[in-house]
Amino acid sequence: VVDHVESLVAVTPETFRKERNIDARILHEVTEIDLKGRRVHVRKLDAAKEWWESFDQLLIATGALPIRPEVPGIDAQGIYGVNTLQSGIEVRQVVDQQGPKRAVIIGGGYIGLEMAEALVRRGLEVSLVERAPQVMVTLDPDMGALVSEALMAVGVALYREESLQGFEAGKGRLQAVVTDKRTLPADMVILGMGVRPNAALAAQAGIPLGERGAIQVNERQQTNVASVWAAGDCAQSFHLVSRRPFYVALATVANKQGHVAGINIGGGSAAFPGVVGTAVSKICDVEVARTGLQERELKELGWEYVSGKIESSTRVGYYPGAGRITVKAFAEKGGGRLLGGQIVGQEGAAKRIDIMATALHAGLTVQEMANLDLSYAPPYSPVADPVLVAVRKVAQLI
């Protein structure tokens, strides 16, 4: 939906240099961190040059890597992990120039679903293979089912509870995807199996890793080595609801962590308290949002909880454009503290998750939330916002 790739670049190296006095070097790879020598080994990718560069303060912001399954044929041409601007450009070029007809998406997370939508829009025949019973495993299965429906409604062939076995290739080019149940002919494959922290460089230098292999940091984004910091998709976060270390690779979190690291490196003082697990996505006309803990996480923690789910309307029923919205909420059994929420619905549904995210930060109970003075006018909401209706339902079960 965006015409020019350039508009996706927030800040160019030129702007960094000219406006912010930052020497941002692209096509330079750091291959080693020498903590004792306080230096990094740099390789220039577009020239045969390598050297050691010294530092006073070091920020590791190496991001995440798409998970590539170790299955036969994984190195065939035509398999893409869409995690950088460049990999997105490649996929678009392939679609523009080679006219692929059949795409198979492996994994029904945010990237998988967004790519499924994008490729359907471009006229490809799209299949999606998901190991779980429903797509979008960051939602509970009953809420994920609503997303599965939406996906099928736009014409995506959905294969659930099916796992990838490998790829068939001819002359090094992808020809088909093999699952435990079938073989799907494919001209291109998108890997949407999630990401993992790109923390190998830090690990090799002896910097401790934590949750899911992400770099351990304190509230100031400091690693356990003085003057070495980490932020973004390579770094660990803290979950403010579970009160446990947490890994999440999302732009908002990376942004906040980078901001805090920057202030501290510059001599100021800032802290990043953590996240509550908020995320949103859009799959065709369906908006999807979640925050806090979901059923699976609550069970893993062994916490006692109650939950409620309601169906309502995004606007007053009589107002043009009113669409369906389903809201699910969780609260602590007994006390009633909100623990999480999930929303699936049409236009205007998703951003309501911010009400629940704010309530999670504040530690509000569903009883307190039942009287929230939320905004109402017919173009925006029924007189009782769907989030209110959901928390009221949960409040009755406390």
Place this chain on the structure above:
Amino acid sequence: VVDHVESLVAVTPETFRKERNIDARILHEVTEIDLKGRRVHVRKLDAAKEWWESFDQLLIATGALPIRPEVPGIDAQGIYGVNTLQSGIEVRQVVDQQGPKRAVIIGGGYIGLEMAEALVRRGLEVSLVERAPQVMVTLDPDMGALVSEALMAVGVALYREESLQGFEAGKGRLQAVVTDKRTLPADMVILGMGVRPNAALAAQAGIPLGERGAIQVNERQQTNVASVWAAGDCAQSFHLVSRRPFYVALATVANKQGHVAGINIGGGSAAFPGVVGTAVSKICDVEVARTGLQERELKELGWEYVSGKIESSTRVGYYPGAGRITVKAFAEKGGGRLLGGQIVGQEGAAKRIDIMATALHAGLTVQEMANLDLSYAPPYSPVADPVLVAVRKVAQLI
């Protein structure tokens, strides 16, 4: 924008009777409350019948009345206060059947602005007279100015800092509106000068009134008379930010108060803690929202505060449909507790006020809010939600 009047009726007397076992009598007016005798005097409007009806519990839910200025010509035909379904039907009939060409709106509040939009859409020449320097006085003047601009952009002739003197009529029919600065020819006038509690019946019975003449109630919606309750636009509320009695005539508040009164009358136990002053509106493509205290209220209270205003985008800039949004926020000087917020912007702007409303309920500071884990994806928001950007700006001034 709604085709059938019937779709605006939430519950009909028939549904009340058949599905809820409630004898809802329309066209019955209560003309007197006899507290000692525990009875009300009822007059049937479509028949010459009057009688006393006894009660065990009495709920007064008489709503509000549009303010009608006592100026010459106010009784001329063609002047409408749009506050009931019936008055809305009348205005539509006049527009449909009499083809009025020029409408003048008196007052730039919610009703005035929504009617201005509706009549412009129906092809009328619309003027709006507002006593204040800007429309929408529930916003600060700088934010109201953005709404004034939007109104003029759709072709409404806006006369600010101008006050109504009277109406000119011929043979009892409206001909013109006279202000202190000009005479505006008019085929119809909409009174949008606000409402006042319809509490005369309660007052006559000796039930104490409070803020702006609304019926005094406690948290349970109980008046100072045992077994007599009040809820909705006739009843007083409590402002959770100023910690003072407050009057607001909005459906959300009426709804919550009615719910609480109903539970208590039925023998249960419920409380309505109060409001934070949230309201939204839509004027053509401009969304308007406010919550908490505005500058005028803060000055009246004599509270020390800081404020910040930012401009941002409703979505990531490169995403189709991204529009402008202006967010203003107030916080307690020193402590940083959020005190209020205002939003004016394009599609997707207004509902963000709920983040601030929830934060007001929870008593969050802008420093705490600076790290809120709000949802982000390009179709919904820039990576830092405009509300975050605004509270961060205020946090730097604490």
